[in-house]
Amino acid sequence: MFTNALLPRRNQNAALPQDLFEALASLKKELNAVILAHYYQEPDIQDIADYIGDSLELSRQAASTSADVIVFAGVHFMAETAKILNPDKLVLLPDLQAGCSLADSCPPDAFAAFKAAHPGHIVVSYINCSAAIKAMSDIICTSSNAVKIVSQIPANQPIIFAPDKNLGRYVMEQTGRDLILWQGSCMVHENFSEKKIVQLKIENPDAEVIAHPECEPSVLRHACYIGSTSALLKYVQFSNAKAFIVATEPGIIHQMQKLAPHKRFIPAPPTNSCACNECPHMRLNTLEKVYLAMKNRTPEITLPEEIRLAALKPIQRMLEMS
Numbered sequence: 001m002f003t004n005a006l007l008p009r010r011n012q013n014a015a016l017p018q019d020l021f022e023a024l025a026s027l028k029k030e031l032n033a034v035i036l037a038h039y040y041q042e043p044d045i046q047d048i049a050d051y052i053g054d055s056l057e058l059s060r061q062a063a064s065t066s067a068d069v070i071v072f073a074g075v076h077f078m079a080e081t082a083k084i085l086n087p088d089k090l091v092l093l094p095d096l097q098a099g100c101s102l103a104d105s106c107p108p109d110a111f112a113a114f115k116a117a118h119p120g121h122i123v124v125s126y127i128n129c130s131a132a133i134k135a136m137s138d139i140i141c142t143s144s145n146a147v148k149i150v151s152q153i154p155a156n157q158p159i160i161f162a163p164d165k166n167l168g169r170y171v172m173e174q175t176g177r178d179l180i181l182w183q184g185s186c187m188v189h190e191n192f193s194e195k196k197i198v199q200l201k202i203e204n205p206d207a208e209v210i211a212h213p214e215c216e217p218s219v220l221r222h223a224c225y226i227g228s229t230s231a232l233l234k235y236v237q238f239s240n241a242k243a244f245i246v247a248t249e250p251g252i253i254h255q256m257q258k259l260a261p262h263k264r265f266i267p268a269p270p271t272n273s274c275a276c277n278e279c280p281h282m283r284l285n286t287l288e289k290v291y292l293a294m295k296n297r298t299p300e301i302t303l304p305e306e307i308r309l310a311a312l313k314p315i316q317r318m319l320e321m322s
């Protein structure tokens with residue numbers, strides 16, 4: 001989704017320019033930069049991005065951009081994918097600490113041993129993993145193309161699916177394939193409370209539950225529709241329902257409200273009363289950090305060429321197959 005809403009914004013921090021939006025626009029021109037943002041970023045960042053999308057759409061944008069600098073407002077594995085596709089471009093991640101609990105749940109050494117214990121299997125890895133895991137994979141997928149990709153693999157070919165067990169289980173149900181699953185999960189999506197969702201359904205009988213496939217089966221079984229962030233965004237525009245209980249990171253609701261302003265969006269609640277349905281990694285990025293990253297040309301994503309080349313192949317296969 002293309003966006004370019006450069007609205008004036010004043011800030012209180014003396015170290016930052018008075019009008020951050022204007023400063024960002026001129027830095028963008030000066031650097032010939034493109035700002036890519038995931039739907040889980042805070043609304044201000046979504047509003048200044050050149051392009052907002054799900055993981056697949058952002059990878060496609062990164063693969064085709066003619067900009068010299070890619071500012072990736074997302075998490076580390078997303079910016080790393082952009083760097084894998086663009087070794088000669090400067091790729092900036094506003095906060096280098098913006099990781100991903102799912103990617104962290106699959107350490108390379110342990111995964112190498114897991115792979116060795118399953119000879120003859122090909123490895124399909126969800127893009128939410130490190131470059132080292134991608135380098136050990138045959139094909140990468142995202143939540144929007146995982147079913148399509150696994151369906152194209154010959155029926156007699158055994159498959160390891162990593163790292164998300166919930167997406168893996170969902171793909172097994174959709175394709176009828178028997179996958180060997182790495183037991184990783186996302187701290188945000190496994191935290192939604194089935195009990196509270198059922199309660200919300202009772203209180204809002206007109207609302208449909210929609211969910212990301214990283215959610216646990218106990219949540220997915222209540223969903224009228226399951227899909228990637230972009231797929232959920234499309235669904236709310238075309239569904240006849242007037243209200244939705246949204247079981248994914250609530251950052252997506254900013255775009256849902258813009259594209260379907262007459263509908264109601266209720267964030268699915270986490271098990272306790274914290275704000276832990278917000279991704280703590282995604283939310284490390286701020287508009288100020290986007291500005292500082294562009295001004296100082298850092299923090300930059302770098303990775304060893306050997307790993308980059310090995311990780312590039314399965315990403316290219318994904319782009320060809322989806």
Ligand code: 13P
Pocket residue numbers: 053054055056128142143144186212214227228229230
């Ligand atoms: P999408 O593929 O929908 O962008 O999901 C990315 C993600 O990190 C979900 O937690």
Ligand code: SF4
Pocket residue numbers: 075099100101102103128186187188189214249279280281282
């Ligand atoms: Fe990773 Fe989950 Fe955050 Fe997505 S929402 S970036 S999978 S921790």
